[in-house]
Amino acid sequence: MKLRKVTAATAAALVLALTATACGGDDDKGDTGSGGGDKIKVGIKFDQPGIGLKEPDGSFSGFDVDVATYVAKQLGYEPDKIEWVETKSADRETALARGDVKFIAASYSINDKRKAKVDFAGPYLLAHQDLLVKADSNIAKGTDLNGKNLCSVTGSTSAQNIKDTIAPKANLRENSGYSECIAALQSGAVDAVTTDDSILAGFAAQDKYEGQFKLAGLKLSNENYGIGVKKGDTATVNKINTALEKMVSDGAWDTAVKDNFGPAGYKNEPAPKIGDIVS
Amino acid sequence: MFDFLDGYDVLGAFWMTVKLTALSALGSLVWGTLLAAMRVSPVPLMRGFGTAYVNIVRNIPLTVIIVFTSLGLADIFGVTMGASDDFPLQGFRLAVLGLTAYTAAFVCEALRSGINTVPPGQAEAARAIGLSFSQVLGLVVLPQAFRSVIGPLANVLIALTKNTTVAAAIGVAEAASLMKTMIENEAQLLLIGAVFAFGFVVLTLPTGLALGWLSKRLAVKR
Numbered sequence: 001m002k003l004r005k006v007t008a009a010t011a012a013a014l015v016l017a018l019t020a021t022a023c024g025g026d027d028d029k030g031d032t033g034s035g036g037g038d039k040i041k042v043g044i045k046f047d048q049p050g051i052g053l054k055e056p057d058g059s060f061s062g063f064d065v066d067v068a069t070y071v072a073k074q075l076g077y078e079p080d081k082i083e084w085v086e087t088k089s090a091d092r093e094t095a096l097a098r099g100d101v102k103f104i105a106a107s108y109s110i111n112d113k114r115k116a117k118v119d120f121a122g123p124y125l126l127a128h129q130d131l132l133v134k135a136d137s138n139i140a141k142g143t144d145l146n147g148k149n150l151c152s153v154t155g156s157t158s159a160q161n162i163k164d165t166i167a168p169k170a171n172l173r174e175n176s177g178y179s180e181c182i183a184a185l186q187s188g189a190v191d192a193v194t195t196d197d198s199i200l201a202g203f204a205a206q207d208k209y210e211g212q213f214k215l216a217g218l219k220l221s222n223e224n225y226g227i228g229v230k231k232g233d234t235a236t237v238n239k240i241n242t243a244l245e246k247m248v249s250d251g252a253w254d255t256a257v258k259d260n261f262g263p264a265g266y267k268n269e270p271a272p273k274i275g276d277i278v279s
Numbered sequence: 280m281f282d283f284l285d286g287y288d289v290l291g292a293f294w295m296t297v298k299l300t301a302l303s304a305l306g307s308l309v310w311g312t313l314l315a316a317m318r319v320s321p322v323p324l325m326r327g328f329g330t331a332y333v334n335i336v337r338n339i340p341l342t343v344i345i346v347f348t349s350l351g352l353a354d355i356f357g358v359t360m361g362a363s364d365d366f367p368l369q370g371f372r373l374a375v376l377g378l379t380a381y382t383a384a385f386v387c388e389a390l391r392s393g394i395n396t397v398p399p400g401q402a403e404a405a406r407a408i409g410l411s412f413s414q415v416l417g418l419v420v421l422p423q424a425f426r427s428v429i430g431p432l433a434n435v436l437i438a439l440t441k442n443t444t445v446a447a448a449i450g451v452a453e454a455a456s457l458m459k460t461m462i463e464n465e466a467q468l469l470l471i472g473a474v475f476a477f478g479f480v481v482l483t484l485p486t487g488l489a490l491g492w493l494s495k496r497l498a499v500k501r
Contacts (some may be wrong), residue, residue: 089462
């Protein structure tokens with residue numbers, strides 16, 4: 001009996017080891033493919049509808065995805081040569097420094113402390129901190145938030161901005177993600193959700209929320225979205241800037257904005273000029 | 280090199296971690312002891328409840344439990360723990376509730392293993408002199424059981440200390456939440472991560488050493 005158990009365990013271990021090696025083999029093949037120089041790795045968000053979202057079928061959608069696809073094409077990579085990599089906010093600087101990705105388009109606001117760590121091309125979009133409220137809400141200005149319930153993401157600059165300057169008496173609740181905030185807004189637990197208007201527009205434009213929410217249209221801050229590149233890689237920065245200028249001039253930029261933010265009544269700023277940072 | 284620490288209340292954030300840990304530890308010790316008593320009680324219904332609770336709660340990821348306290352209990356069922364207008368306080372109390380519910384399952388199992396170290400003859404002898412079930416458990420079995428599981432309980436306490444970081448998901452301003460804020464603002468992942476990792480070692484290492492020493496001193500020699 002004991003011997004049989006041992007045999008069974010060994011067999012199980014062997015099967016596991018074999019499957020594991022099989023996976024390893026597959027990965028290796030994939031790596032040689034991308035290491036051959038014909039693929040490009042691009043960092044985006046995977047969880048922000050309208051900006052960068054991984055769809056259930058494995059495809060990607062959003063404004064950042066459209067911009068990155070266009071830029072990659074100008075750099076000489078067809079869409080099927082792009083390998084999308086998830087770069088969460090906290091990982092962005094490290095991913096660039098290590099060379100995990102060639103560039104990052106992930107609602108990445110240009111600021112001085114980040115500029116010390118990475119180089120930025122762009123900006124390619126001027127977003128503003130804004131509020132998402134119920135369609136029948138009467139919140140019209142920042143100070144209306146005092147005494148109201150407000151939701152944002154733990155540690156985000158938007159949350160800090162509200163606490164420090166705009167409405168210190170607002171009842172701020174911080175959740176781990178925007179989806180949780182949107183759920184709280186839908187159930188009435190909070191009166192408003194705050195972050196960049198582009199991100200909010202992306203959520204509000206989702207089919208399941210259509211018509212329920214509106215953007216308050218407040219310009220509480222200026223967020224200049226740039227494309228992050230490894231520090232010192234000026235050649236790539238210049239190439240991306242040329243690509244972005246071309247994208248604006250041939251109308252692809254406008255189409256991308258309409259496609260991704262349109263249904264939420266998002267009033268976008270005109271395309272920013274390269275290097276023109278609105279503070 | 281550490282000038283990025285300026286303007287952030289790192290100690291305050293760790294104090295919040297300590298408060299979360301202490302309250303949840305106290306709560307889970309009480310609730311876990313009750314659960315352990317249920318699991319060894321002669322009443323089938325209580326035994327069933329104890330078993331079901333432990334097996335369900337310890338197999339749900341803590342993040343799910345904590346987020347449920349906020350999105351489910353507070354938003355949908357209106358359970359706000361007496362702090363409906365104050366989200367930071369509400370988040371804190373809900374986090375203590377979630378952490379207590381989760382950790383109690385582990386306390387219960389540690390304690391039950393301690394109960395099993397007490398020779399059955401003692402419980403039989405206690406019953407023979409006419410003690411009731413609660414007297415047998417409270418006067419004879421549990422005091423010995425606790426002394427033999429201080430080591431395992433220390434593990435549970437250390438795990439709880441680190442688990443408090445999950446409370447950042449519902450906006451409790453503890454250490455992990457401040458770490459997120461600082462990384463967002465300062466773009467210094469490794470240094471900031473190292474500072475907070477060190478902070479947790481400072482919290483948990485003395486706990487482990489002190490309770491390890493205590494468990495050696497108090498163990499019942501058989």
